Every structure is written in structure tokens, then in C-alpha cells.
Amino acid sequence: MPDSIVVSHATKVIRGRVVLDDVTFSLPRGGIYGFSGINGSGKTMLFRAISGLIHLTSGEVNVFGQRVGVDVDFPQGLGLVLESAGFLDEGTGLRNLMMLASIRGVVGEREVREALGRVGLDADDGRPFSAYSMGMRQRLDIAQAIMEAPELLILDEPTNALDVGGIEIVSRIVREEHERGCTVLVACHNEPALEALFEREWHMSDGRIAGEVDRR
Numbered sequence: 089m090p091d092s093i094v095v096s097h098a099t100k101v102i103r104g105r106v107v108l109d110d111v112t113f114s115l116p117r118g119g120i121y122g123f124s125g126i127n128g129s130g131k132t133m134l135f136r137a138i139s140g141l142i143h144l145t146s147g148e149v150n151v152f153g154q155r156v157g158v159d160v161d162f163p164q165g166l167g168l169v170l171e172s173a174g175f176l177d178e179g180t181g182l183r184n185l186m187m188l189a190s191i192r193g194v195v196g197e198r199e200v201r202e203a204l205g206r207v208g209l210d211a212d213d214g215r216p217f218s219a220y221s222m223g224m225r226q227r228l229d230i231a232q233a234i235m236e237a238p239e240l241l242i243l244d245e246p247t248n249a250l251d252v253g254g255i256e257i258v259s260r261i262v263r264e265e266h267e268r269g270c271t272v273l274v275a276c277h278n279e280p281a282l283e284a285l286f287e288r289e290w291h292m293s294d295g296r297i298a299g300e301v302d303r304r
Contacts (some may be wrong), residue, residue: 089141091117091153094137095111095147096148096149097110098110098112098147099111100133100137100144108133108134109295112297113297118266118270119266121273121286122289123273124277124289133158138163139156140156140161143249144286152164164239166238166239166242175217176217179217180214181204181220182200182211185231185232191237204262206231207257209227209230226248226254230243230261237270243262243273244275246276247282259281259282283303287303289303
């Protein structure tokens with residue numbers, strides 16, 4: 089389906105352990121979708137599969153009509169907060185994002201500065217990344233995910249290390265990206281400000297979908 093994310097019987101086995109177990113669901117384009125579950129429940133591995141960062145043992149993932157790992161290596165127009173973006177310790181926030189922006193060349197300094205402002209960071213802050221607090225590092229990671237106006241935004245525990253103000257910023261960004269037409273997938277646990285935005289939420293346990301809630 090060209091207007092959906094379709095995960096069909098996704099299974100991943102690592103060293104004999106099943107970390108994704110026959111996961112199947114469909115997400116229409118343009119929604120905000122939540123995934124919950126304890127650490128090790130499969131949320132991050134599912135996001136890796138959708139992002140093209142792992143190859144499934146069986147099953148498939150289609151993102152807006154393109155099969156991940158077959159038609160494309162990674163979904164086009166993807167913004168991702170999943171693991172460290174590999175920022176340079178000696179670089180400022182602006183320098184790090186400008187280097188990432190240069191890879192595709194679709195945005196320039198104006199858009200990078202705007203993204204930094206949206207997450208509450210000063211683009212002219214001269215401190216290197218090595219001097220950033222955990223909360224600042226998380227904000228910078230979110231900035232890199234949104235700076236190119238993604239078609240699909242995947243956020244794995246985006247409020248980690250953030251204070252109340254930071255959580256409010258993430259919630260606002262999710263709303264704004266949704267209003268722009270972006271499809272947003274968020275993994276979080278007990279974060280009411282974010283959970284209130286979800287149209288549907290899936291609970292994961294032992295690599296499986298253990299429950300689904302329609303929040304519309």
C-alpha cells in the first residue's frame with residue numbers, strides 16, 4: 089500500500105534468540121503512532137527493521153510502497169532518533185549538523201539553525217559536543233532528525249535525559265511534524281504528554297505485539 093507502512097510477519101532471530109516474533113500491522117500515512125513496552129520487549133528492534141538497519145530473518149517491511157531492503161536500503165525521507173548519531177566530540181552543535189546536512193545536501197545553514205532553535209539549543213553556542221549535558225545531546229539528536237523535514241519520523245525514547253521543558257518541546261515537535269504531514273512513530277513508556285498525541289498505540293512484549301489501543 090503506497091500510503092501506509094506495512095509490517096508483515098516480521099521475525100528476527102539473533103544467536104538463536106527470537107527478538108521479533110511474527111509482527112504484523114499497518115500504519116496509514118500521516119498518523120502519530122506509539123509503541124510501549126519494557127526494555128528488551130522489541131520496540132527498538134522493530135524500529136531498526138522499519139529503518140532498514142537490520143535484515144529480517146523472515147517477513148518484510150514496506151514503507152509507502154517500497155520494500156525496505158529490496159527496493160530501497162532505507163526508507164526515503166527518514167528522520168531517526170534511535171542510537172547515537174555519531175557526533176564529533178570537538179564540533180559544536182551547528183558544525184555537527186552542518187556536516188550531516190552536507191551528506192544529502194537538501195538543507196543549508198538556515199534550516200539547521202531553525203532545527204536547533206526548535207529543540208531549544210543556541211546555534212551560536214561555541215561549546216563542543218563533548219561539553220554537552222545528556223539533555224543537550226538528546227536535543228541535538230532530535231534536531232538532526234527533523235532538520236530535513238522528514239516524511240517519516242521515528243523517535244525511540246526521545247524524552248530520555250530531558251527535563252519537563254524538554255519533554256514539552258518534544259511533544260510540540262511531534263504535533264508540528266504531524267501537522268506538516270509527517271508520519272511519526274514514537275517509542276516511550278509512561279510519558280502522558282506524548283501518549284496523549286497517539287492515534288493508536290501498540291504494547292510489545294517478548295518481541296510480539298501484546299496489545300493495541302485505539303486512542304482516536
